[in-house]
Amino acid sequence: MAGGESFDDTQVMTPGEIDAAVTGISPGEATHSAQVVVLGSGPGGYTAAFRAADLGLDVVLVERWPVLGGVCLNVGCIPSKALLHAAKVIDDAAAMADHGVTFGSPVIDGDKLRDWKNEVVGKLTGGLAMMAKQRKVRVVTGEAKFESPNRLRLDNGETVDFRNCIIAAGSESMMLPGLPDDPRIVDSTGALELTPIPKKMLVVGGGIIGLEMACVYSALGTDVSVVELTDTLMPGTDPDLLRPFLNIIKPRYEAIMxxxxxTGMRATxxxxxxxFEGDKAPSVGVYDRVLVAVGRRANGGTLDADKAGVMVDERGIIAVDKQMRTNVPHIYAIGDLAGGPMLAHKATHEAKVAAEVIAGEKSYFDARAIPSVAYTDPxxxxxxxxxxxxKAENIEYEKVKIPWAASGRAISLGRSEGFTKLLFDKKTNRVLGGAIVGPSAGDLISEICLAVEMGADASDISLTIHPHPTLSETVAFASEAFEGTLTDLYMPKKR
Amino acid sequence: MAKTIDIVMPDLGDFENVEIIEVLAKSGDTVEREDGLVTVETDKASMDIPSPENGVIETLTIAVGDTVSTGDVIGSLTMEVGDTVLITPAIATPITGETTVLASAEDAPSKPAGKQTLVVPDLGDFDDVEVIDVYIAAGDKVEIEDSLVTLETDKAAMDVPAVVAGTIESVLVKVGDRVAAGSSLGIIDAVAGAVPPKAEETVVEKVVPATAAQPAPQPSATEVPKTLPAIDEAGFSKAHASPSVRKLARELGVNLAKVIGKGAKSRILHDDVKSFVKAILTGHSGIPGGSGLPEVPSIDFSKFGEIDVQPLTRIQKISGPRLQASWINLPHVTQHDLADITQLEAKRQELKGPAKERGISLTPLAFIMKACVTALVEFPKVNSSLSDDGENLIYKKYCHIGFAADTPQGLVVPVIRDVDKKDVYEIATELGELSALARDGKLKLAQLQGAGFTISSLGGIGGTAFTPIVNAPEVAILGVSRSSMQPTWNGSEFEPRLMLPLSFSYDHRVIDGAQAARFTTLLGKALGDVNALLKAIP
Incomplete structure (x- = not known):
């Protein structure tokens, strides 16, 4: 027996030899060389790097910015959540005025708020740098492009040779074409800077990112307008989820178009x-800040991936298999540029799969559901x-919706506008999906995620004792309602 | 003839970058196969790396203190080829993704006469196979291509042929021995100039020493799918299994779609995945092919000649599983009979021309369908279905009959509704219309639904009888073959009569044999009475 499997090239040939074999060019000495190089240090990238290192692989992590963490930590999820927290405190304080607790109107120190937000980011990115060091992951700073199937070249001239590469270079905000170059027209990164807090702001794009920022600015006192090309905010979301949200934002925002x-912007x-062009929109609006949040573009096209033979589609997305492998077997892609929803929690799971596959484990991305959350209010x-x-796929389901008006906890929070909805398979009683609208919905959804992954049915949830009084109880209520055993609400018999 | 080969570090198992702690040979040394060349030390043990072949060390490019990994070239060796003969395998090597290591053909013509060892060639993935037959004995003369032994793997038995002619000196294996690639089978005194046939195998690039220190081969990723069915991703993603069970299934290469969950509410548990694998490894399962049936072996036909792979048509993809479901689930019996249609055919010939003028193609099928109505009315059970739970019989008060139509896309069964309320001309008209739609692939769903009974007519093509598959959940189908003139005894003499073969397949759970025989008898009688068939519907 020749033991053929032990002779795959990752073990036999050095990266340089592979390079030479593939390109026919004899390589010079590379500045860095590693078993695994991870391109990009966002949630996908650092997770991949750390997991690979923990599996005993020698890892180089390449990041174009001086700090680790990518969009999510630096200019995305984390700073926006810090500001959303501030917005929530402001709104909560104001809401209590109706119930006998008055604070007076808030005084907002934009600089101090920004400093605090930056501090939050700094803590997390600093933590990443520390963890990279502890794991002996070598961090290399520079913008990298492929030079060959086994070599990256950085903009500073350095080179990194690798046996395996995980591309985690993420995505970028898309800008509308033909906009004037003006500091008052910003993308989400600019919006997080809060400089200065505008009086009137237009958010272009009714997706999650735009609506979260709208929420922040509205709480900080800005008159917010939202404009969306399609006929609904958060396109793709079940319309009933939007109703409680719209009820809250409609009276607060100047306009939702x-x-x-x-059709055009002019800087004066x-x-x-x-x-604008639209039925209910004015023909012209005047704003002192415009946030363009019309989507994000995958960065697959910015890496010279063709020099490594990696195929990238016209949207900048790199096709991968269930093990996150691209068409080039030793190169993997994860996160925003690997297709699917552009979400950090999807990227981190893909990251682990890629790292584990490189380490020889038989890991697959087998998750059945990826949760989506808009951290708006609600x-x-x-x-x-x-x-x-x-409906599109003709899947039979039974819907149960529990209005939060039936939840003692929601009422005592003064937030009974939300609801919890579960969709069940009529035959097996299993949870097919679910949605929650209301404060902390993003945290509450995890139980439904687990239910979907475990194939839990209604009684698995209803027979699990949920603490009282909590918002999480509403998930159990929904399961009880499906079974017809709910007592906290009167629901006419369905069968 | 001398040949220089690289000395390559063998598979060291889990160890990479092991240190060389001693070099045991030097350039110019004559070494024998298995002689230690260097000693390496891992954190677990030290081991000698043996010489891959007999020969003279040309170079050794390593020194004490160097670290080496599997596959590293540590030197070269000049060997006399001809003292080892590798044998052309009788089977194609299973795909391992690697070049097969085999030296034979190209060196062989210059092989000297004399004593040579006959060894087992690379067997692909099999490294422990049983000798089930030995055809040679000391003193036997063998020719090239003569079988030496038969080996049996779990997939196939294969003969190992001789690649040199000569006289067997000794035989080193017996029936029941287990051998692997490189095992010696015997010694042959080869005839000079014997040229083995040009073999397809490639010449050795790197010879891996078969080493005593080599750890047991680890189960490789590529081996698993060879014994387990391929993973059907769509089924996998629906299996009732938690994430951790899915992970285990991936590790073991198990297609969860085929695992039966024994947990609460039929959840697939870790143990279910393990016992599934165990069952396959011990051969105690017919590997369920989705229906709990043993699977047809998968064969790489391209090994035997040129092939062309064409996807099934959409209709074939739909009808295939339905036919299989019916064939597996229904206990089929087929009743064969002959119907005398001499009179019917005479009448039909007479009416055909005038009908044609009205644009109607008056086919035999229209009459057969009409006759079926008579029989179905008499035997309503033939127009029934079993309820899902198998507890009740559902009688249909309507009489819709499907007919199997052969189209370029595959088999479809359009349905003529309320055949009992239509005369032969109306039926013939509708048959023509539906057949045309079927050929053009323009049938609507409604035109394919609702049949209580089906007719499959191959009369226009040929044959004397066949066993049609019931279009479940219907309980019976009538197959019609080509009519022919046959001598029939009329009581005093043989008379030529035009006889139509009927093949009536039925679900024996619903219809018993006597009823089936009565059904076809009545059907035959109805086909004999053409005037009754032509009676207009009020």
């Missing part, structure tokens, strides 16, 4: 003039099957 196209000295979260999908 759906089915409306932005006092303001940005935006022209929060909107959903996972698994949506009603839109069920």
């Amino acid at each position: 759906v089915s409306t196209r932005v 000295v006092p303001s940005i003039e935006v022209s 929060e909107v979260a959903w996972v698994g099957l949506t009603e839109i999908e069920a």
